[in-house]
Amino acid sequence: DTGVSQNPRHKITKRGQNVTFRCDPISEHNRLYWYRQTLGQGPEFLTYFQNEAQLEKSRLLSDRFSAERPKGSFSTLEIQRTEQGDSAMYLCASSLSTENTEAFFGQGTRLTVV
Amino acid sequence: DAKTTQPNSMESNEEEPVHLPCNHSTISGTDYIHWYRQLPSQGPEYVIHGLTSNVNNRMASLAIAEDRKSSTLILHRATLRDAAVYYCIAQQASNTGKLIFGQGTTLQVKP
Numbered sequence: 001d002t003g004v005s006q007n008p009r010h011k012i013t014k015r016g017q018n019v020t021f022r023c024d025p026i027s028e029h030n031r032l033y034w035y036r037q038t039l040g041q042g043p044e045f046l047t048y049f050q051n052e053a054q055l056e057k058s059r060l061l062s063d064r065f066s067a068e069r070p071k072g073s074f075s076t077l078e079i080q081r082t083e084q085g086d087s088a089m090y091l092c093a094s095s096l097s098t099e100n101t102e103a104f105f106g107q108g109t110r111l112t113v114v
Numbered sequence: 115d116a117k118t119t120q121p122n123s124m125e126s127n128e129e130e131p132v133h134l135p136c137n138h139s140t141i142s143g144t145d146y147i148h149w150y151r152q153l154p155s156q157g158p159e160y161v162i163h164g165l166t167s168n169v170n171n172r173m174a175s176l177a178i179a180e181d182r183k184s185s186t187l188i189l190h191r192a193t194l195r196d197a198a199v200y201y202c203i204a205q206q207a208s209n210t211g212k213l214i215f216g217q218g219t220t221l222q223v224k225p
Contacts, residue, residue: 004157031210031211033211033212033213035213040217041217042199042201042215042216042217042218043158043213043215044215045212045213045214048210048211048212050210055210056210056212091157091158093157093158093213095211097211100146100148100163100205101211102160102163103158103160103211103213104159104160105157105158105159106157107155107156107157108157
C-alpha cells in the first residue's frame with residue numbers, strides 16, 4: 001500500500017461546471033476525512049466517514065457539495081455548479097478508528113475555477 | 115477542541131536545534147497535543163503527539179509544560195528538508211479524529 005491516493009492532482013474547470021474528486025485511503029483504515037485548504041491557511045475540516053457512514057459535516061459544506069463512500073473504501077467529493085470561491089486544495093486523509101491515532105494525508109487535488 | 119497559538123514564522127540554521135512553541139491555555143485535561151507538518155506542495159504529515167509526558171520519536175521530541183498550557187516541538191538537528199509549516203493541534207480524546215488546524219508556524223532553514 002502506497003498511502004492515500006487522490007485523483008486528479010489538478011483540475012481546472014469553468015464556473016458553473018460540476019467536478020468530482022476521488023480518494024483512495026489506506027486499505028485497512030475505516031475513517032476517512034475531507035479537508036479544504038486555501039492559500040496561506042491551514043486545512044479546514046469538511047466531512048468525516050466511519051466506514052460507509054458519513055458521520056459529520058462541517059457548515060463549510062454547502063448544499064453544492066456532496067461526499068460519498070459507498071462501500072467503505074474509496075470516497076468521492078462532488079462540487080456542483082462550481083464558483084470561483086471553490087478554488088482550493090482538497091485534501092483527503094484516512095486513519096484507523098483507535099483513539100488518537102495519526103491521520104495520513106494524500107497529496108490533494110488542486111481545483112481552479114475560472 | 116482548544117485553540118492553539120503559534121508564531122507565524124521562525125528561522126533556523128541547518129544542523130542546529132529548533133524549538134517550535136505552541137500555547138494552548140484552554141486545553142482540557144483529556145485533550146491530546148498533536149503536531150503535523152506540511153512540506154511545500156504536499157499534504158500534512160504526522161510528526162508526534164502526547165498528553166502529559168514528554169515524547170520522543172525518530173522525527174522529533176515533544177516537551178509539554180507541567181500545567182499543559184504550552185508545548186514545544188523540538189527538531190534536534192534541522193535539515194533543509196525540515197522547511198515546512200508546522201501545525202500544533204489540541205485534540206479531544208473523544209473526538210472523531212478530525213483535526214482543527216490553525217495557521218501554523220512556517221519554518222525556514224538556512225544552509
